[in-house]
Every structure is written in C-alpha cells, then in structure tokens.
Amino acid sequence: MTTIDRDETRRRAQGAIDAERRAAIGPFTFNKARPVLAPREVLALLDALTRAEAQSETRRQQTKYWKVRAEVFEAKMNELDRAYISEHGQRRRAEDEQDRLKNKLARRSETVSRLLEERNNAEARIQAVRDVHRHIAIETRGIDVPEHRCLDCCLHWPCPTIRALDAP
Structure with missing residues (x-):
C-alpha cells in the first residue's frame, strides 16, 4: 500500500x-x-x-x-x-x-393413488366373498317354512361372514 x-x-x-x-x-x-x-x-x-x-x-x-x-x-x-x-x-x-412443497405433494399423490388401489382391491374381494356366501332357501319335506342357509358354509342365514361384512 x-x-x-x-x-x-x-x-x-x-x-x-x-x-x-x-x-x-x-x-x-x-x-x-x-x-x-x-x-x-x-x-x-x-x-x-x-x-x-x-x-x-x-x-x-x-x-x-x-x-x-x-x-x-x-x-x-x-x-x-x-x-x-x-x-x-x-x-x-x-x-x-417450493421444491419442498412439490416433493410433499408428489408423496401425497403417491399415497392417495396407493390407497385408492387398495380400496378398489378390497371392494373386489368383498364382492367375491358376497358372491360365494349367498342366501338359499332349502325346503324340507314336512316343514312348511323353508330353511334359510348360506350357500358356501351351510350355516343359518345370515352366516357370520355376511354379518361381519354388514356390521357398522
């Protein structure tokens, strides 16, 4: 200097x-x-x-x-x-x-998509169970009232599976 x-x-x-x-x-x-x-x-x-x-x-x-x-x-x-x-x-x-919020939104979108897919799969499985556990009326000789049973498990209608599905 x-x-x-x-x-x-x-x-x-x-x-x-x-x-x-x-x-x-x-x-x-x-x-x-x-x-x-x-x-x-x-x-x-x-x-x-x-x-x-x-x-x-x-x-x-x-x-x-x-x-x-x-x-x-x-x-x-x-x-x-x-x-x-x-x-x-x-x-x-x-x-x-902004980048942090975009990443958070992407993670939430993935979670929502996964949950929707799981819900659709669960509804399809429940419908499959309902299709198997159906109500039938069996008429027996000598009895005027038909007996109500489940087609799959042969238990009295509504069977425990259907009651579980219909429970609130």
Whole structure:
C-alpha cells in the first residue's frame, strides 16, 4: 500500500501551477535592449496569470465534484449489491420451499393413488366373498317354512361372514 505524502503533493501541484504561469508569461529575461517590461506587457502577464489561476481553481472544483460523484456512485453500488444479495437469498429460500412443497405433494399423490388401489382391491374381494356366501332357501319335506342357509358354509342365514361384512 502506498502512502501519500501531502507536502510532496502540494510541492508538485505548486510546481505545475508555476510551470503554467511561466508558459503563460513566456521567458522572463533582462537584456540590454529591454531592461524592463512595458506596462502593457505587465497587464498582459497579469491577465494570463489570472486566467491560469482561474483554470486551476476550476480544475480543483471539478476534481472535488467528480470525487463526490464517485463516492455517491460507490455507495449506490454497495447498496445495490446488498439488495441483490438479499433478494437472491430470499428467492433461493422461496425456491427451496417450493421444491419442498412439490416433493410433499408428489408423496401425497403417491399415497392417495396407493390407497385408492387398495380400496378398489378390497371392494373386489368383498364382492367375491358376497358372491360365494349367498342366501338359499332349502325346503324340507314336512316343514312348511323353508330353511334359510348360506350357500358356501351351510350355516343359518345370515352366516357370520355376511354379518361381519354388514356390521357398522
């Protein structure tokens, strides 16, 4: 990491300002033909110096303005980064919850399908038992009332199997 020497920075900036002034003024030499500057030349030099200082101040103001803009931009970028990370986390949690619910629904659907199949099988088996255990009336000689029996087990009608099926 580089440390900034403020005094050195100021010296360099002052040197740049002095160079701008010298460039605006031109070479400042005394010769025998012209030992002093004319008032018109002095005014021109002062005018050039004033312009150079105004430009330097304008540059300082612009630098300050753009530094502030950069700081604001960086703060906004940090805020957007935090918002994106937060939104991404919420979206990820919502997707995880949605996946969990889809898996739960799929398991429930499988359970319902299995239970419906078992119910249909049980109803078919019960109907098969009812088809075997049927009521018949047997007439015997000498008795006016027919005897009611089960066709399969020959017990009195209703037989225990049918009573078990019909019980609440």
